[in-house]
Amino acid sequence: WRRRAFSSLNCSDLPPEQAPKKSSQETSTSACWPHQNAQRPERTGEHSPEAPGSARAKGVDTQTRSTKQAMENKDFVKLIEATGFGNVARELGLVDANNLLPAAYVQPPPTPKAPKAKASPPPPPPETPTAPKPPPVAIDPPARRPSSRGTRVSPRETRRSSRAEAPPSETKRRRTETPKVDADKRGLRHFSRRVCAKVEERGVTTYNEVADDLVQEFTSLRGNGASFDEKNIRRRVYDALNVLMAMGIISKEKKEIRWCGLPSKQESMREDARRRRDRAAVDVRRKRRHLQELLTQHASLQNLAKLNKRRGLEAKNSKDLMDEDGGDAEANATLALPFIVVATPASTTVRCEVTDDRREVFFDFSAPFEIRDDGDVLRGLGLHRGMPNIQRAPPKLPSLSEDDASEKPTPLKADAKVEEIRAAYRREQEEARRLAAAKAGAS
Amino acid sequence: WRRRAFSSLNCSDLPPEQAPKKSSQETSTSACWPHQNAQRPERTGEHSPEAPGSARAKGVDTQTRSTKQAMENKDFVKLIEATGFGNVARELGLVDANNLLPAAYVQPPPTPKAPKAKASPPPPPPETPTAPKPPPVAIDPPARRPSSRGTRVSPRETRRSSRAEAPPSETKRRRTETPKVDADKRGLRHFSRRVCAKVEERGVTTYNEVADDLVQEFTSLRGNGASFDEKNIRRRVYDALNVLMAMGIISKEKKEIRWCGLPSKQESMREDARRRRDRAAVDVRRKRRHLQELLTQHASLQNLAKLNKRRGLEAKNSKDLMDEDGGDAEANATLALPFIVVATPASTTVRCEVTDDRREVFFDFSAPFEIRDDGDVLRGLGLHRGMPNIQRAPPKLPSLSEDDASEKPTPLKADAKVEEIRAAYRREQEEARRLAAAKAGAS
DNA sequence: TCGTATTTCGCGCTTCCA
DNA sequence: TGGAAGCGCGAAATACGA
Numbered sequence: 055w056r057r058r059a060f061s062s063l064n065c066s067d068l069p070p071e072q073a074p075k076k077s078s079q080e081t082s083t084s085a086c087w088p089h090q091n092a093q094r095p096e097r098t099g100e101h102s103p104e105a106p107g108s109a110r111a112k113g114v115d116t117q118t119r120s121t122k123q124a125m126e127n128k129d130f131v132k133l134i135e136a137t138g139f140g141n142v143a144r145e146l147g148l149v150d151a152n153n154l155l156p157a158a159y160v161q162p163p164p165t166p167k168a169p170k171a172k173a174s175p176p177p178p179p180p181e182t183p184t185a186p187k188p189p190p191v192a193i194d195p196p197a198r199r200p201s202s203r204g205t206r207v208s209p210r211e212t213r214r215s216s217r218a219e220a221p222p223s224e225t226k227r228r229r230t231e232t233p234k235v236d237a238d239k240r241g242l243r244h245f246s247r248r249v250c251a252k253v254e255e256r257g258v259t260t261y262n263e264v265a266d267d268l269v270q271e272f273t274s275l276r277g278n279g280a281s282f283d284e285k286n287i288r289r290r291v292y293d294a295l296n297v298l299m300a301m302g303i304i305s306k307e308k309k310e311i312r313w314c315g316l317p318s319k320q321e322s323m324r325e326d327a328r329r330r331r332d333r334a335a336v337d338v339r340r341k342r343r344h345l346q347e348l349l350t351q352h353a354s355l356q357n358l359a360k361l362n363k364r365r366g367l368e369a370k371n372s373k374d375l376m377d378e379d380g381g382d383a384e385a386n387a388t389l390a391l392p393f394i395v396v397a398t399p400a401s402t403t404v405r406c407e408v409t410d411d412r413r414e415v416f417f418d419f420s421a422p423f424e425i426r427d428d429g430d431v432l433r434g435l436g437l438h439r440g441m442p443n444i445q446r447a448p449p450k451l452p453s454l455s456e457d458d459a460s461e462k463p464t465p466l467k468a469d470a471k472v473e474e475i476r477a478a479y480r481r482e483q484e485e486a487r488r489l490a491a492a493k494a495g496a497s
Numbered sequence: 498w499r500r501r502a503f504s505s506l507n508c509s510d511l512p513p514e515q516a517p518k519k520s521s522q523e524t525s526t527s528a529c530w531p532h533q534n535a536q537r538p539e540r541t542g543e544h545s546p547e548a549p550g551s552a553r554a555k556g557v558d559t560q561t562r563s564t565k566q567a568m569e570n571k572d573f574v575k576l577i578e579a580t581g582f583g584n585v586a587r588e589l590g591l592v593d594a595n596n597l598l599p600a601a602y603v604q605p606p607p608t609p610k611a612p613k614a615k616a617s618p619p620p621p622p623p624e625t626p627t628a629p630k631p632p633p634v635a636i637d638p639p640a641r642r643p644s645s646r647g648t649r650v651s652p653r654e655t656r657r658s659s660r661a662e663a664p665p666s667e668t669k670r671r672r673t674e675t676p677k678v679d680a681d682k683r684g685l686r687h688f689s690r691r692v693c694a695k696v697e698e699r700g701v702t703t704y705n706e707v708a709d710d711l712v713q714e715f716t717s718l719r720g721n722g723a724s725f726d727e728k729n730i731r732r733r734v735y736d737a738l739n740v741l742m743a744m745g746i747i748s749k750e751k752k753e754i755r756w757c758g759l760p761s762k763q764e765s766m767r768e769d770a771r772r773r774r775d776r777a778a779v780d781v782r783r784k785r786r787h788l789q790e791l792l793t794q795h796a797s798l799q800n801l802a803k804l805n806k807r808r809g810l811e812a813k814n815s816k817d818l819m820d821e822d823g824g825d826a827e828a829n830a831t832l833a834l835p836f837i838v839v840a841t842p843a844s845t846t847v848r849c850e851v852t853d854d855r856r857e858v859f860f861d862f863s864a865p866f867e868i869r870d871d872g873d874v875l876r877g878l879g880l881h882r883g884m885p886n887i888q889r890a891p892p893k894l895p896s897l898s899e900d901d902a903s904e905k906p907t908p909l910k911a912d913a914k915v916e917e918i919r920a921a922y923r924r925e926q927e928e929a930r931r932l933a934a935a936k937a938g939a940s
Numbered sequence: 941t942c943g944t945a946t947t948t949c950g951c952g953c954t955t956c957c958a
Numbered sequence: 959t960g961g962a963a964g965c966g967c968g969a970a971a972t973a974c975g976a
Contacts, residue, residue, distance in 0.1 A: 241947060246740040261963080286949055292965055297689040297740035309963085684966065704945085729967060735946060752945090 239272075245287065246294035253295075253304050253313045260309050265291045353439075354432035355391075361437070362388040391428050398423040682715075688730065689737035696747050696756045703752050708734045796882075797875035798834075804880070805831040834871050841866040 245268065252264045265288045272287055295311065298304045305312045369387035398404065398421055405418035417423075432438060688711065695707045708731045715730060738754065741747045745763060748755045757763060812830035841847065841864055848861035860866075875881060 242736060242739045243743045246743040250744060289950065293685055293736060294740055296685045297737055298744070300686045300689040301693060301744065301746065303744065732968065
């Protein structure tokens, strides 16, 4: 057989109500070949030998059908079992516990009637089992939260003064009467649940809001009009809030109770905060470094200015006595800013070319070279020495593992001897003169 | 200036300790042009006019340096402020609150001494502030957990019997003496934290384990040997456990307290369970559908077998009387399985070609066609009718929002009249004969 | 049914705030 | 400094296991 012939169709030739509704899935299923075992699911080998042609139908009379059916059902159930669907079938109610097909196979289903109606009808619930949740708005403001104890005569107020004797209080009586009715609607367990839910619902709230709500809820829950245990509820709310607080599920700050939510959220928020903190720390470090740089620069310039001034004076003084090329001496004795230095090895050949308008200079080096700006040079001269080092104790951040005492630069010597500066300066001057140098006039 | 001249370098001509360590970042920074404002960070316009050439150095004498320095520092601090770094500098301790540079600029830093040593040295902690956590093993089994009240004389036992009078209890006295020392080491808040930690640490534990541990911890924490409030602690543990239980952070089952973990974990696990549950539900639905299919198939075959038997008998009986083409009548009266039907519109031209060995048949259709297997045909014949429909109440899953009562198929009629079956059969037979049909012999 | 485990419940002290 | 908010604390009631 070549059996790839297949396509969409029109079922108009079939009786309309029998036309199979061809969902794509059904189509592919019903198009399977029955005798190609592998393709039709679950038609196992045990079934195949009993297949259609050899079905053991006992008779054809419609009247005796039900009895025959019973037999066939047995076979059928056996088949189901063999196919591994027994459990499923039983579970689904397709066959009952006795491995019998339900009567629906033969008879129309009887008028549905509760099959498990027992003798004792359950008594109607003595109290409203789940009261309709009252709207959370303040219904009776004057009566609520009677400004704590003592200001108002409540049923509780008149109770046993010495709780050792005295007849069983109303509370006790009630509880003993209906021991189970609201067994899970009392006590710390229940109240903490309620409190938690309430705070979550409110987001930000106060003790009194929560307590009032719970009292309201509770009193309306028990149809009984008396606000029996308002005091108790209020007391319990404290307990619940405290534990919730300790768990970090809520937080309280000056009467303001705030829902902090699931620890997962907390965790992620903590993570986020940590990240931001770290980023900020890096930022501070960078800024500190930058500040240090600025300070260094400033100190260098300051020192250079001093140096220049002194050397200028010296040069001017000595010029009268023994100088040959006049005004240039003063200029040579001082260092003007800004400038850059281009440094190469001594062996390098440098070709220098200046444009006619003297606005551009071209250098051609035979070897690698290095450019230094005035800042570099001043630093190299040691003119920055004596700056306070700002790499001191970083501001104490909320405790973190890593410490910032990592790259504490070697503390600079407190001051630089003027002679050292001078020597360095001379050395550099030599260097600068020997190599290619360019100056831009200052001020 | 064309200033792209740059390359890697050798600093061999410079004094080695002055050779700037060129980290890539530093290089790019120090290579900036000072007079190209945009490139040197933070050298704002306010700074530029005071730039190097015009620095106001008051003198050069090293001896008077410190006083001059004070003036310059003022300028410098002003500069820092102008640059927007004032806050940072102050915060870093670079300048003090009076906007003065610290003495480090001039003098070597003095021997570091706590600058904020106050008058009253904090008294040594009267008790071990954080006790070394005792190993959790039982240290003193006989004395611990004295099998509840009454069996043992504890300091608490002798306390006020009627709390109205009686001298202030030891507890109270202690608390009043040291009001803040352990203010956060008492009370429900603290204990619930402890309890939670303990349960988490233990994973699975019992009330007594937790309580014993906490008592142990507490008594060892307060050097005071007396187990003052063992009873209270034990009482509080109940409270904490209850609330924790209500929050679902722990669970308790017959004295076995189990850590259920953060709600986040719970949430994910709940999510996971829900997913698995849904997957299983889909699985059940699919299996149920499949079972229904198998049942339909089985019923069809069963019914067909009956029908065949009866019609075969009828044909045999009537053959003797008035049949013309003998044995074929019986074969024609019955339907053998398996087979397939290829259906086309009446107007379709079908070309059929069979190979010599008769193992392959080729069809050529002039229009779309449809393939139906025996299952389809039997279903179309109505032979599956009367099968109980298994789409009954699905097994009650743990409460879920969605209901499965979505695609309840229209209940099939209880039984199929034999005449109907016969008519349908005949109709289909006609159709099958008129169209292309192929049979594979059965058994 | 008793003894223990657990929970309920509210008195009165402490702390906070105006 | 007095009143209100907050809550420590433990007696008593109840639940529970043997």
